[in-house]
Amino acid sequence: MISRPCSEGLFAEAQKIIPGGVDSPVRAFGSVGGTPVFIDRGNGSRIWDADGNEYIDYVLSWGPLLLGHAHPRVVAAIQEAAAQGTSFGAPTASETELAGLIQDAYPSMELLRFVNSGTEATMSAIRVARGFTGRNLIIKFEGCYHGHADGLLVKAGSGGATLGIPDSAGVPEDYARNTITLPYNDAEATKNFFKKEGKNIAGVIIEPVGGNMGLVPPVEGFIELLARETKNVGALLIFDEVMTGFRVARGGAQSIFGVRPDLTTLGKVIGGGMPVGAYGGQREIMEMVAPLGPVYQAGTLSGNPLAMAAGVETLRLIQEQGLPEALEERSRQLDEGMSEAARAANVSLWSVRRGSMFCSFFQDGPVRNFEDAKRSDTKKYAKFFHAMLDRGVLVAPSQFEVGFLSSSHTGADIEMTVRAAREAFSAL
Numbered sequence: 001m002i003s004r005p006c007s008e009g010l011f012a013e014a015q016k017i018i019p020g021g022v023d024s025p026v027r028a029f030g031s032v033g034g035t036p037v038f039i040d041r042g043n044g045s046r047i048w049d050a051d052g053n054e055y056i057d058y059v060l061s062w063g064p065l066l067l068g069h070a071h072p073r074v075v076a077a078i079q080e081a082a083a084q085g086t087s088f089g090a091p092t093a094s095e096t097e098l099a100g101l102i103q104d105a106y107p108s109m110e111l112l113r114f115v116n117s118g119t120e121a122t123m124s125a126i127r128v129a130r131g132f133t134g135r136n137l138i139i140k141f142e143g144c145y146h147g148h149a150d151g152l153l154v155k156a157g158s159g160g161a162t163l164g165i166p167d168s169a170g171v172p173e174d175y176a177r178n179t180i181t182l183p184y185n186d187a188e189a190t191k192n193f194f195k196k197e198g199k200n201i202a203g204v205i206i207e208p209v210g211g212n213m214g215l216v217p218p219v220e221g222f223i224e225l226l227a228r229e230t231k232n233v234g235a236l237l238i239f240d241e242v243m244t245g246f247r248v249a250r251g252g253a254q255s256i257f258g259v260r261p262d263l264t265t266l267g268k269v270i271g272g273g274m275p276v277g278a279y280g281g282q283r284e285i286m287e288m289v290a291p292l293g294p295v296y297q298a299g300t301l302s303g304n305p306l307a308m309a310a311g312v313e314t315l316r317l318i319q320e321q322g323l324p325e326a327l328e329e330r331s332r333q334l335d336e337g338m339s340e341a342a343r344a345a346n347v348s349l350w351s352v353r354r355g356s357m358f359c360s361f362f363q364d365g366p367v368r369n370f371e372d373a374k375r376s377d378t379k380k381y382a383k384f385f386h387a388m389l390d391r392g393v394l395v396a397p398s399q400f401e402v403g404f405l406s407s408s409h410t411g412a413d414i415e416m417t418v419r420a421a422r423e424a425f426s427a428l
């Protein structure tokens with residue numbers, strides 16, 4: 001392992017004042033071991049750490065940077081906005097402009113509102129679903145991450161449709177009880193639960209392509225089943241496209257499956273690297289939100305002008321460059337290169353790819369849900385992660401996170417990455 005004295009020093013300092021030295025747990029390298037790399041700056045597909053080492057970056061701030069780091073037009077848009085004032089707590093034209101650009105790609109979002117993170121978006125969408133239906137139960141799927149709001153930090157008890165138990169200390173069981181967790185891609189469990197509790201269900205929230213247990217696409221017919229079942233009982237279907245939005249396709253997973261969710265949540269890409277989330281959907285449902293309706297939701301910095309400017313410029317560039325669809329060739333090149341390198345080294349790898357997202361499970365597959373994903377060899381993944389890092393390639397510091405491509409990643413970047421992977425696999 002290459003030593004990184006500056007990162008080590010900065011991490012030691014950070015740990016004295018910030019819990020675990022990080023502001024989000026996965027950054028601490030807990031599941032791969034070692035000291036987190038402190039980043040100094042980024043440009044395009046590259047980042048540089050505090051020790052001056054250069055890396056090809058496939059984390060991309062966990063998804064937002066579809067254009068890569070510090071795109072000159074996005075930076076200029078932020079600078080221009082900042083010079084005019086950083087926040088007003090009053091409406092600005094840029095909010096309507098960004099909303100229009102989003103709606104152009106997500107026509108199901110007839111009305112939409114901006115918040116400051118994906119967590120806020122999903123939390124608010126759930127509140128709207130409960131307010132609209134007058135019901136309490138929310139169904140989520142095991143292995144799907146919807147941010148860290150209390151009611152969504154819940155996984156399954158044993159046997160599928162048991163009552164929710166909290167995933168985190170500090171979440172009251174009384175509260176978690178209203179979140180039911182079912183196995184991803186399990187049509188039987190879903191149908192059974194709807195049969196039993198249908199009239200009590202406010203909504204179903206799902207990552208329509210799972211991206212927080214590694215990459216797990218829905219099986220044929222599963223999304224359609226959810227659309228049917230929710231409609232039958234008057235519950236709302238919520239697509240959490242915080243990660244998949246503008247990533248698996250410009251119009252998100254809903255454009256791929258041709259299913260129109262009642263509510264959609266977005267984040268990550270739409271903020272161009274600034275803190276933004278959005279939720280929206282059918283007009284009649286979104287009219288529940290204050291000041292039009294009784295569901296309260298607010299934010300001092302919501303629709304922040306810097307964030308809106310970054311989002312607007314990002315979505316314009318996405319339109320101009322035909323993203324993320326234009327990344328298909330690079331994505332395929334990376335996928336095939338990695339798979340070939342693994343085969344050559346006799347390493348079991350189950351590779352999955354959707355749009356500009358990819359994932360390599362260290363196992364034979366198939367991976368259809370969280371249980372399957374957990375069969376991966378995480379120790380091997382940790383070794384692979386460090387072998388790649390030492391060769392100048394940053395992949396996610398966990399087996400259960402996906403990799404992201406940007407429009408800045410060149411064919412040469414991919415070749416370098418595959419070369420590094422070949423060495424890393426044979427070192428396993």
Ligand SMILES: *Cc1c(COP(=O)(O)O)cnc(C)c1O
Pocket residue numbers: 116117118119120122145146147148207211212240241242243244267268277
């Ligand atoms: C990242 C993510 C969130 C949470 O977004 P934050 O901005 O981190 O709060 C919610 N849902 C999904 C699917 C995500 O990938």
